[in-house]
Amino acid sequence: MSRLAVVTGGGTGIGRSTAGMLAGEGYDVIIVGRRADVLAEAVKWIGPQATAVTADVSDPTQVPAVVEAVGDRPLDVLINNAGAFVPGADSTLDEVAQHWHANLDSNVLTAVLMTTALLPSLRRPGGRIILTSSIAAQRGGGGPYSAAKAALHGYVLDLAVELGAEGITANVISPGYIVDSEFFLGRMTPEGHQKRVDATLVKHPGEPQDIAEAVRWLTGPGGGYVTGQIINVNGGSVLGR
Incomplete structure (x- = not known):
């Protein structure tokens, strides 16, 4: 049976490119997103190994659709790529709260809900979890978006510590x-x-494709000893630290 990967935000950009790379490596790939038409076009581009689940994974009531699509197969790779810069007004406290909640939901809650829901399905040993952050997490400039992406860094450290003994990176x-x-x-x-x-x-x-190539490394044999790390792919615009 083919290996299985789930890629959220898989309809466009980094997510679609990553899903295409994984399909080329022999994975069956489930791409997840909110827009059925965009996902359908992505499935055509990726090929017959791709299937789509239309779901807003910041909504706990929609996440089970992804779990159902995985079924009883072991999940080899989970790519938590869903996220967005959500603009908003900041003139009142209510607006500030809405702006921050929207960015945290889009960028943090998506990853937390998907990981929690699919954790029982991850292959042990050998499962790989990858979260997509942003350079904004390390240099600021994005307000609540920067803070939300930075939160993923702390979250992945907890995941690495929790799951390392089970062979999951x-x-x-x-x-x-x-x-x-x-x-x-x-x-x-x-x-x-x-x-x-x-x-x-x-x-x-x-x-x-530059990000997809980093995923190729982390999900391949060469990435098995790498966990709890922030991998910068930014052309040197922020130096490693």
């Missing part, structure tokens, strides 16, 4: 500026693009 990948994703949809100017490129040491932006 847990790591964070922290991307820098990645083009061909929906993150900056409608918000990126030519000046903003150039500023982000200039901030790298390699003087070019990243692409979703």
Whole structure:
């Protein structure tokens, strides 16, 4: 039986590229997202090893649909990639609360609910959990989005400690500026693009495949001794620490 992976936020950008890479490595891949039409297009792009589950994984009532899709198969890889920069007003305390809740739900609760729900299914030993963070977690600039992504770093350390003895690894990948994703949809100017490129040491932006290649390493034989780590993939725009 083929190995099995679940990729949340799998319809576009980093998630779709990662799911495609895993399918190419022989995995059956379940991609999860909120938009059925986007997921359908992604399944066509990924190929016959992909299936889709339409669910908002920040909603506890929708997460069981993913568990049902996994069924009684052992889950080899869980990629918690769902998340977004959620803009909001901050003029009143109510607006501040709504803004922060929206970012925490989108970026933290998604990962916590999916991991908790699928933990019993993860292969022991050999299961791999990967969370997608952001360079904003390490250098700020995103308000509640930065704080939410930073929360994933603390969460993955707990997961690594909790699950290491069972042979499950847990790591964070922290991307820098990645083009061909929906993150900056409608918000990126030519000046903003150039500023982000200039901030790298390699003087070019990243692409979703760059993150997929980091996932390939962490989920492959070479990644089995790596756990509890923050893996920076940012072209040198923030140096390792």
